[in-house]
Amino acid sequence: MEKISDKTVLKIRCYKFSVQIVKFIGALKISNTYSPLINQLLRSATSVGANVVEAKSASSKRDFIKYYEIALKSSNETKYWLCLLRDGLNIxxxxxxxxxxxxxxxxxxxxxxxxxxEKEEKNHS
Structure with missing residues (x-):
């Protein structure tokens, strides 16, 4: 059996997570008051996978790292919105x-x- 690369596993998990978020948001029965919060969650959650996938087309190693850093920032933002929903709406x-x-x-x-x-630093020293 062929081993799936870590990058492929990450892409698959990011995609599945985005689908889970879309379904989760679609199932929510909440007031329009919370629409901005829900929109922020959708934006940040789907940005994680989008940046991981976009990194594949990076023009350099440094550019690749930047896409992953943006994905990391988006994942941290997603955690914030999920915690806010959890605590604010008791779901x-x-x-x-x-x-x-x-x-x-x-x-x-x-x-x-x-x-x-670390690899980039070794290559530049």
Whole structure:
């Protein structure tokens, strides 16, 4: 059986996470008052995977790292919006699952950024 690369695993998890967020938001029955918050969640959550995928077309290693850094920032922002929804609207169970998944995705991206920066520093010394 062929081993799937870490990059491929990350892309798949990011995509599946985006789908989960879209479904989660679609199932919410909340007031329009919270629409800006929901829009921010949708934007940041889908940005994670979009930047990971976009990194594939980067013009340099440094550019690749920048896309991953943006993905990491978006994943941290996503955690913020999920926590705000969890605590403000008292809808914890599904959000707990989403927070766990985005936490694991964040760790994968952060690990990649660290490794890539270490490689880049070695190449420039």
């Amino acid at each position: 914890g169970k599904k959000i707990k699952e989403l927070l766990t998944e985005i936490g694991e995705i964040s760790n994968m991206i952060a690990s990649s950024v660290i490794k890539l920066k």
